[in-house]
Amino acid sequence: xxxxxxxxxxxxxEQVLDVFWRQGYGATSMxxxxxxxxxxxxSLYHAYRDKExxxxxxxQDYESAFLADAAAxxxxxxxxxxxxxxxxxxxxxxxLGTPARGCLSTRTATDTRAATEPIQAALRGMLDGLEAVLTxxxxxxxxxxxxxxxxxxxxxxxxxxxxxxxxxxxxxEDPDRxxxxxxxxxxxxxxxx
Numbered sequence: 523x524x525x526x527x528x529x530x531x532x533x534x535x536e537q538v539l540d541v542f543w544r545q546g547y548g549a550t551s552m553x554x555x556x557x558x559x560x561x562x563x564x565s566l567y568h569a570y571r572d573k574e575x576x577x578x579x580x581x582q583d584y585e586s587a588f589l590a591d592a593a594a595x596x597x598x599x600x601x602x603x604x605x606x607x608x609x610x611x612x613x614x615x616x617x618l619g620t621p622a623r624g625c626l627s628t629r630t631a632t633d634t635r636a637a638t639e640p641i642q643a644a645l646r647g648m649l650d651g652l653e654a655v656l657t658x659x660x661x662x663x664x665x666x667x668x669x670x671x672x673x674x675x676x677x678x679x680x681x682x683x684x685x686x687x688x689x690x691x692x693x694x695e696d697p698d699r700x701x702x703x704x705x706x707x708x709x710x711x712x713x714x715x
Contacts, residue, residue, distance in 0.1 A: 528565065529565065534559040535579065535583060539583070541555055547635060581641075584626060588648070592611060592612070593655045593658075596655065605708045605712065608680075609704035616687065627648055628689075652681050653677045657673050668713050687704075
């Protein structure tokens with residue numbers, strides 16, 4: 523049947539995401555992706571056109587899952603605890619694996635071989651999405667009057683801190699250090715009850 527995938531697409535995309543996450547965009551070749559998935563390069567090219575299109579496809583899934591998980595962590599009814607849960611989630615995400623896998627979006631943002639406009643637009647979209655998730659939570663009734671800065675500004679600072687955590691984790695490999703810094707930042711942004 524024309525157009526039908528001859529491989530388990532969901533499984534293949536998960537494997538592709540793992541390769542990009544471990545190796546980075548620039549260091550990954552279509553041969554690497556074919557090897558990891560067991561799908562011939564020609565089939566990958568036919569299904570996804572090129573490496574960039576394949577990356578954008580798996581990054582879209584990654585972004586959707588990441589933003590949904592972040593929103594779930596922020597659903598905690600206590601604002602301070604919601605933000606601490608959010609930071610726990612982001613710290614857990616970058617410290618999984620041996621060695622720790624780091625952050626796909628930050629790794630990609632700092633990869634000069636990933637500096638194409640479509641990839642940069644995808645990265646901006648993900649960070650804007652994360653900022654929007656945080657802004658929504660920081661704009662809820664229970665946050666009114668508790669923030670030391672407007673919700674949008676607080677959200678931008680929090681997003682920036684998550685990216686900085688990636689760098690600090692790669693240097694110190696100490697999740698407790700990241701959690702302590704997150705508590706301090708949350709205490710600076712959220713007034714006590």
